[in-house]
Amino acid sequence: MNVMNESPRRKELTRQAARLFVQEGFDRTTVRMLADEMGIKSGSLFHHFRDKQAILAAVIEEGTQNALNMAHQALNDTGETASARLHAMARAHLQTLHTDRNAHVVALYEWRRLEPAARSHLSHLRDAYEALWESVIDDALTAGLIHGDRFLVSRFIMGALNWTVRWYDPEGERTPDELANELVAMLTQPSN
Amino acid sequence: MNVMNESPRRKELTRQAARLFVQEGFDRTTVRMLADEMGIKSGSLFHHFRDKQAILAAVIEEGTQNALNMAHQALNDTGETASARLHAMARAHLQTLHTDRNAHVVALYEWRRLEPAARSHLSHLRDAYEALWESVIDDALTAGLIHGDRFLVSRFIMGALNWTVRWYDPEGERTPDELANELVAMLTQPSN
């Protein structure tokens, strides 16, 4: 078994698994379907992953880690004003959400299928990501850019952003950047 | 079999099924678990529902129908100003979302497990509900209460509202009404 190893092969298999998990759902995706997709036999699958759960955990970890990296990067690459940082975070969020779409959809929909052990490990990653958001929102509140309860505002924003996976079409007219701008505009522009 | 019948017994079984579907997910919930929960044997279950799919459809139909009824009621009971109607819809949405919580969580998470036949029937119910929302949002835009793209604004709002099932604690301090007010305030108050 290859559990600890982050081999390129394993990474590729994880990507393919994510596709199937999105298409069929975790529970309906059988190890035989996964193996077919990967071009191997179902037995061979357990050379790369301890069990089916481990594949789910790998998919979600990959997506969440990427989101965290992208967010850090985005904050480093932008100005220090509250407005710039809010825009940067919203843009980064929508970008990962739709470039790593499969992994994120799995993370959003199948989180509850994780066994407690995997869940607690991945919770830390997610908490780190959310902490980043909270600090950006805090700044925006302090700067008077947006208004409302700190706790509620951040959850409303996350909801609006994450909900996009249900309706946003990356092939359509709007870019993720435009989406981010529209969301921030909706929250910040005075009513006239 | 009792498929057409909306017997009280069936309604009660549907409610219990919703609880299990939320707790375990549709695919992981076996007919034996459902029967246990209902205090009958697994074979008896198929007297009330044609198959497992029909239970899922019943749960979702119940929730969606209630939401639609509540929304109509709320609009009837409120004033005609765009602001009053927007508040009323947000309140009604959060109220069903958390009184019929199980059914709505199932509708949000397990929609994709519906077979095409059931899905197309339930789509109409959902479309009717969303049409109601769109008309209220249109009015709010026209009145200058909120601003932005009609399509995007409505989806951002639905996202923020539906996301509450992930974090809102009905036993906590805030009532659904307060939540609704805070959301509308976030969208409508000028930045100072």
Add this chain to the structure above:
DNA sequence: GGGTCAACCAAGCAAGCGCTAGTGTTAATC
């Protein structure tokens, strides 16, 4: 050229799955 090791395969096991068939049992209806 013997040893190592990741990668894969063929075969199949034990458990669990959705669902069916056939048979009471009870309470209301005629």
Add this chain to the structure above:
DNA sequence: GATTAACACTAGCGCTTGCTTGGTTGACCC
């Protein structure tokens, strides 16, 4: 008192599930 219909039960069929086992292959290494 016979008939009916709703509701429940027992038993189990046929199939799929996640996963294991024991073995093969080929690339690389000293």
